[in-house]
Amino acid sequence: MKMRLDRTKLLNHINDSDIQSQLTKIIDKAEQCLRTHQPNATDFYEPHIIAKVSGILIQVPDLHFTIAGGYSEAERRRIVVYPDYMEYDNELEHISVLQINSLKPISHPQVLGTLTGLGIKREKIGDIITTDKYCQVIMDKTVAEFARYNIETIGRVKVTIDETGRDKISLPECQLKEITTTVASMRLDGIVAAGFNIPRQVATNLIKADKVKCNWEIAKSPAVQIEVNDLISCRKHGRIKVVEIIGTTKKDRIKIKINKLQ
Structure with a gap:
């Protein structure tokens, strides 16, 4: 049946x-x-x-x-x-962990660009974790061996690649910069401007260009209302998270606390 x-x-x-x-x-x-x-x-x-x-x-x-x-x-x-x-x-997950070793630091975009340049689809690649000494890539097992034997350089940096275990995955500590600021409202464009310290019109243009995501989805409008714990990412600017609404000022502006991921 x-x-x-x-x-x-x-x-x-x-x-x-x-x-x-x-x-x-x-x-x-x-x-x-x-x-x-x-x-x-x-x-x-x-x-x-x-x-x-x-x-x-x-x-x-x-x-x-x-x-x-x-x-x-x-x-x-x-x-x-x-x-x-x-x-x-x-084993049902069919996940491999590749460790890319290099004498010089390599960046997330460089690693991703090299992998997709080989014809590996983004959907077959999980997280890419970079450190000063190496990079670890979570991948679909069916494409991991192909990547391992076809990558000798990333950018202009020579690399060696080994398959490692999940117990060897090492996450760098996430450094946060705490920002306390005020906004006229909880609109997305105002939060983006305050969190990334850019003019509001620049923030609006980034949103309209589909370069801003709220909770991993492309933001549809600068007027989206942001709530506590919403995660906002902006291409080439990083990520921020609204962690607290502290109150209002005498001029009726909203005082908020934002964590910016360094």
């Missing part, structure tokens, strides 16, 4: 066509798992996709799923779907 999930019912609350397309691919994986009784792993996705698909898959009977990114703090993760009677094992 063919297993066919009701996509209309599962996706009727999703309005964004691009997100619908990504979620449909994940539902296809779940459907294949139920039909063949074999586990299946999706591509790597950003947190907002993972959150949406988790709410969908939990509605599917006879199916279990696990979210995996190689380590507990991973940002880009994949979903492993498997029959509800099957015992879970990390």
